Amino acid sequence: MSTRTRIPSIFRPRKAIDQSVLTQRRAPIQKIDRRNVLRSAISLGALSLLTGCDVSEEDTVQKVLRTVSAWNDRVQATLFRPNHLAPTYDVSQVVKPPRFNAYYDIEDVKPVDGATWSLELTGRVANKQSWTLQHIYALPEQEIIIKHICVEGWDYIGQWSGPNLRDFLQRVGADLTARYVYFICNDDYTESIDMATALHPQTILATKYAGEPLADPFGFPMRLRTSTKLGYKNAKWVKAIEVSNDFRETFWSKQGFNWFAGI
Amino acid sequence: MPVVKSKTHERRLHPLPLRIMHWINAIAIFIMIGSGWKIYNDDVILGWLHFPDAVVIGKWAQYGLQWHFFGMWIFVINGLCYLSYGIATGRFRRKLLPVSLRAILATANDALHFRLAHDDLTHYNAVQKILYLGVMAIGILIVISGLALWKPVQFSELAALFGSFQTIRIVHFLCMAAIVGFLLVHISLALLVPRSLIAMINGGPAVDRGVARAAVAAPEAEPSH
Numbered sequence: 001m002s003t004r005t006r007i008p009s010i011f012r013p014r015k016a017i018d019q020s021v022l023t024q025r026r027a028p029i030q031k032i033d034r035r036n037v038l039r040s041a042i043s044l045g046a047l048s049l050l051t052g053c054d055v056s057e058e059d060t061v062q063k064v065l066r067t068v069s070a071w072n073d074r075v076q077a078t079l080f081r082p083n084h085l086a087p088t089y090d091v092s093q094v095v096k097p098p099r100f101n102a103y104y105d106i107e108d109v110k111p112v113d114g115a116t117w118s119l120e121l122t123g124r125v126a127n128k129q130s131w132t133l134q135h136i137y138a139l140p141e142q143e144i145i146i147k148h149i150c151v152e153g154w155d156y157i158g159q160w161s162g163p164n165l166r167d168f169l170q171r172v173g174a175d176l177t178a179r180y181v182y183f184i185c186n187d188d189y190t191e192s193i194d195m196a197t198a199l200h201p202q203t204i205l206a207t208k209y210a211g212e213p214l215a216d217p218f219g220f221p222m223r224l225r226t227s228t229k230l231g232y233k234n235a236k237w238v239k240a241i242e243v244s245n246d247f248r249e250t251f252w253s254k255q256g257f258n259w260f261a262g263i
Numbered sequence: 264m265p266v267v268k269s270k271t272h273e274r275r276l277h278p279l280p281l282r283i284m285h286w287i288n289a290i291a292i293f294i295m296i297g298s299g300w301k302i303y304n305d306d307v308i309l310g311w312l313h314f315p316d317a318v319v320i321g322k323w324a325q326y327g328l329q330w331h332f333f334g335m336w337i338f339v340i341n342g343l344c345y346l347s348y349g350i351a352t353g354r355f356r357r358k359l360l361p362v363s364l365r366a367i368l369a370t371a372n373d374a375l376h377f378r379l380a381h382d383d384l385t386h387y388n389a390v391q392k393i394l395y396l397g398v399m400a401i402g403i404l405i406v407i408s409g410l411a412l413w414k415p416v417q418f419s420e421l422a423a424l425f426g427s428f429q430t431i432r433i434v435h436f437l438c439m440a441a442i443v444g445f446l447l448v449h450i451s452l453a454l455l456v457p458r459s460l461i462a463m464i465n466g467g468p469a470v471d472r473g474v475a476r477a478a479v480a481a482p483e484a485e486p487s488h
Contacts (some may be wrong), residue, residue, distance in 0.1 A: 039437060064333075065329035065330065065333055066329070068329070068332065069332065069333075071327055076414075079417050081417055084416070084419070085362075086416040086419065087416075087423070128399060133484040147415075147428065149415065151324075151328065152305040152324070153302070153305060153306035153432060185450070225417060228416050228417075239343065253324075256329060256331065257328065258323035258329075262416075263413075263414060263415050263416045263419070
């Protein structure tokens with residue numbers, strides 16, 4: 001599988017992290033890390049003037065910044081136009097293969113076996129029967145040629161097809177008035193989106209790229225593709241969907257990335 | 264005829280609200296540039312340009328993003344207050360207008376020959392006027408391009424004016440570069456003429472509003488032929 005030239009990225013470390021070293025030296029590593037954070041936070045004095053907070057602690061700064069990030073989630077939900085379509089592109093502009101992105105390297109992708117895979121449904125869904133890949137493939141497909149925009153700044157045009165998420169949620173009797181839809185993945189990734197985005201006409205459960213079943217690094221057998229979110233919200237290797245009213249932090253939001261991540 | 268100063272007409276060169284907005288803006292710009300550099304580093308536009316860790320804000324990508332989307336509120340809200348204030352009080356009209364090409368060339372020539380007069384802080388020369396007006400226009404453009412970068416789908420009509428998503432990034436980046444260029448000149452001159460820096464703290468010399476207005480009105484009174 002060929003990929004594009006790699007640039008250094010937090011989404012794509014050069015090589016897998018040797019966890020044993022981290023475990024052995026956990027205490028000193030955390031100490032160094034903490035000191036660097038304090039040193040690099042050069043404008044914290046300015047922040048203290050504005051907020052009146054004691055910003056000598058990284059935790060306090062994070063608390064303020066994450067509060068603003070949560071406020072930005074609400075602003076973005078307000079700005080969201082439920083039926084406004086993202087620009088679409090011509091088949092000739094599609095990049096093949098798509099650009100790989102994950103929090104680990106492409107060699108570390110664990111392929112999913114399509115024969116044993118099934119999609120589980122949990123939460124506020126009337127019909128919780130699980131779905132085999134054959135059943136998913138039998139559903140009507142929608143194709144979208146849209147831009148994938150990464151939080152890092154790069155983008156590419158991709159051609160995705162699969163069942164429309166709104167149609168699917170209706171078919172399984174999901175509570176469409178619930179607040180969130182969660183995607184639980186075959187790796188330890190989880191992502192969630194707001195219901196308004198789940199019901200957007202350009203939100204699909206993609207099973208194909210450029211007319212072919214997804215390749216392993218890009219989410220085989222099924223992934224989320226929505227035109228209104230940054231790349232990291234588009235969970236790959238989805239194995240379960242949960243409809244819920246409860247907010248839980250997801251893989252990247254736990255680490256401080258914006259949860260809504262709308263574009 | 265001696266000008267009789269009355270307390271009610273006397274005011275400082277830089278009124279208090281203006282000074283507060285200036286320094287809030289300084290903090291906001293500092294946050295926005297430092298965190299913007301951190302975000303830029305994750306997918307560089309210029310292959311040779313990577314901002315060193317020592318000058319960026321945010322140790323990790325997410326911290327840079329958090330600072331940027333925190334600082335934007337300060338920059339935008341304060342900027343809107345500043346623009347409204349400048350227009351409503353007539354300060355922009357008094358201080359920055361009119362500005363003619365001939366005056367700019369003359370001042371630039373003086374500056375290159377080190378003949379610029381600094382004794383009157385209350386009067387901006389043509390180069391200062393064009394720099395201040397220019398940086399304000401860039402400030403507006405950086406917000407508009409930032410909005411298009413943040414919401415290229417929700418504001419797809421705005422984003423389309425720029426062309427592609429990568430074009431918006433380049434516009435946003437060039438606006439930053441222009442502001443950094445402005446700051447180099449602005450801060451150097453403030454340090455070379457410390458009275459101007461102090462004036463932005465204590466308000467500077469008292470100016471009579473009536474006199475200031477009359478001075479601006481004078482050229483307009485010239486015969487047109």
